[in-house]
Amino acid sequence: MNVIDLLNKEQQKDAVPDFRAGDTVKVYSKVLEGGKERIQMFEGVVTVRKGGSANESVTVRRVAHGVGVEKTFLIHSPRVERIELSKRGSVRRSRLYYLTEKIGKAARIKEKKAAR
Amino acid sequence: MKNILGRKVGMTSVFTEDGRYVPVTVIEAGPCTVVERRTKEKHGYEAVALAFGDVRKAGVTRALAGHYKKNGVEPKRYVREFRTGIDGVEAGTTVTVEAFSPGDRVDVVGISKGHGFSGGIKRHNFSGGGASHGSMIHRQPASNGDTNAGRTVKGSRRPGHFGVDRTTHQNLEVIRADAERNLLLLRGPVPGPKNGLVIVKSTVKPNRAPAEAK
Numbered sequence: 001m002n003v004i005d006l007l008n009k010e011q012q013k014d015a016v017p018d019f020r021a022g023d024t025v026k027v028y029s030k031v032l033e034g035g036k037e038r039i040q041m042f043e044g045v046v047t048v049r050k051g052g053s054a055n056e057s058v059t060v061r062r063v064a065h066g067v068g069v070e071k072t073f074l075i076h077s078p079r080v081e082r083i084e085l086s087k088r089g090s091v092r093r094s095r096l097y098y099l100t101e102k103i104g105k106a107a108r109i110k111e112k113k114a115a116r
Numbered sequence: 117m118k119n120i121l122g123r124k125v126g127m128t129s130v131f132t133e134d135g136r137y138v139p140v141t142v143i144e145a146g147p148c149t150v151v152e153r154r155t156k157e158k159h160g161y162e163a164v165a166l167a168f169g170d171v172r173k174a175g176v177t178r179a180l181a182g183h184y185k186k187n188g189v190e191p192k193r194y195v196r197e198f199r200t201g202i203d204g205v206e207a208g209t210t211v212t213v214e215a216f217s218p219g220d221r222v223d224v225v226g227i228s229k230g231h232g233f234s235g236g237i238k239r240h241n242f243s244g245g246g247a248s249h250g251s252m253i254h255r256q257p258a259s260n261g262d263t264n265a266g267r268t269v270k271g272s273r274r275p276g277h278f279g280v281d282r283t284t285h286q287n288l289e290v291i292r293a294d295a296e297r298n299l300l301l302l303r304g305p306v307p308g309p310k311n312g313l314v315i316v317k318s319t320v321k322p323n324r325a326p327a328e329a330k
Contacts, residue, residue: 003142003299004126011131030135055129079135 011054012076019058021046021096022089022109027060027073028081039081042071045089045109047096058083061099063107068100088112118215119198119317120145121168122300124226126310130301132291138303140291143224143314145300146212149189153207154197164202166211169193169313194313201318213293213300216316220290225315226283226308234278242273283307287321 001009019025026043044062047070051057056075061068073080089109099107122145129139146168154163167184171193176184184191187207205211216222236242236257245253261269285307292301306314 002125003144003297004128007128007130007142007299054131074131074137076131077135077137078131078133 005053008053008055016075017083017085019046019049019083019085021049021094022091022112023085024087024089025058025060026084026086027058027071028083029073030079030081043086044069044071045096045099047099048072049094061096063103070100118211119164119166119201119315120211120213120215120300121148121166121194121196122146122314122316123169124306124308124310124312124314125299127305130291138291139305140301140303141306143300143302143306143316144298145216145316146210146298148211149192150205150207150209150211151184151187151189151192151195153202153205161199162202163197163199164205164207165195165197167192167195196315198317212295213298214295216290216293216300218290218292221287221319221321222290222302222316223284223286223319223321224288224302224306225317226285226306226312228279228281228283228307229309230280231278233276235275236273239275239278240273287319 017025023046024044025046026041028039028041030037031040042060042062044060046058047061048059049056054076057072058075059070059072061070063069073083075083088111090112091109096109122143125142125144127139127141129137131137148166148168150164151167152165154161154165156162167189169192171191173191176191181191189208231238235255237244237255242257244255245251245258247254257274260274261272285305288306289303290300291303292299294301300316302316308314
């Protein structure tokens with residue numbers, strides 16, 4: 001294995017849950033607040049999961065106080081403590097860009113019940 | 117001041133301890149053997165000669181082999197002299213990436229990638245002409261200067277051979293120095309192709325970063 005691949009591999013986390021676009025996840029990330037570090041949870045729908053190797057990222061969307069909020073996390077970043085899967089969603093696309101334009105009922109995603 | 121020779125491996129990104137995700141160039145640096153210590157008395161100037169890279173035994177002439185043998189070091193592929201940062205560097209010793217530590221600032225010298233015979237747009241960042249609407253100047257250099265001069269001014273920027281120049285990129289941050297695998301990770305790009313020889317040395321730029329408490 002070449003050195004670059006090796007470096008990338010070393011940075012990857014061992015346990016990243018299996019999730020894809022449409023699923024609802026909880027992302028626990030470390031935030032620096034007033035000189036102190038604490039862990040913040042952000043829950044929402046995965047709209048995009050892209051990139052490979054250590055560069056993999058996930059975009060999570062939620063509607064907070066009537067405002068759509070999207071946050072992008074680098075999955076393998078040491079600042080992302082862990083990611084938990086809370087719900088499976090049934091979608092037919094890998095990038096849910098259309099969600100940005102939908103509000104209310106139209107922005108719902110059906111839950112997937114059966115085992116994958 | 118420290119110096120080392122290395123081979124550019126390629127680029128990737130790494131997470132730093134403070135959580136940044138930074139683009140880095142990976143350099144396989146050293147171990148470099150010190151072939152010779154040049155002195156004022158004997159050679160007329162002070163310098164050290166560092167050597168790096170494997171070489172076939174058969175490719176080393178007897179004369180060269182003798183030169184290496186004088187200080188008891190193995191023949192190497194590249195030899196470069198350094199005139200600064202030579203205090204305490206003795207012939208016959210080895211320089212490794214351990215000389216560098218994260219946070220250090222370095223200059224990197226390399227031979228830039230060859231672009232062949234290139235036009236003004238690629239070579240000198242000219243703007244170029246319009247693509248359509250009857251424009252007949254697409255990627256041409258257009259005006260060549262003052263017609264009153266009656267000649268072309270020396271040094272005007274023209275199409276021509278581009279690349280394969282000795283290029284220095286100054287003030288790069290050392291992100292990581294991996295002594296186990298002889299790797300040096302520098303923030304940002306470094307001149308030259310992959311597998312190209314690079315010279316890494318402490319920067320000549322004044323260090324504006326706050327000095328660490330000793």
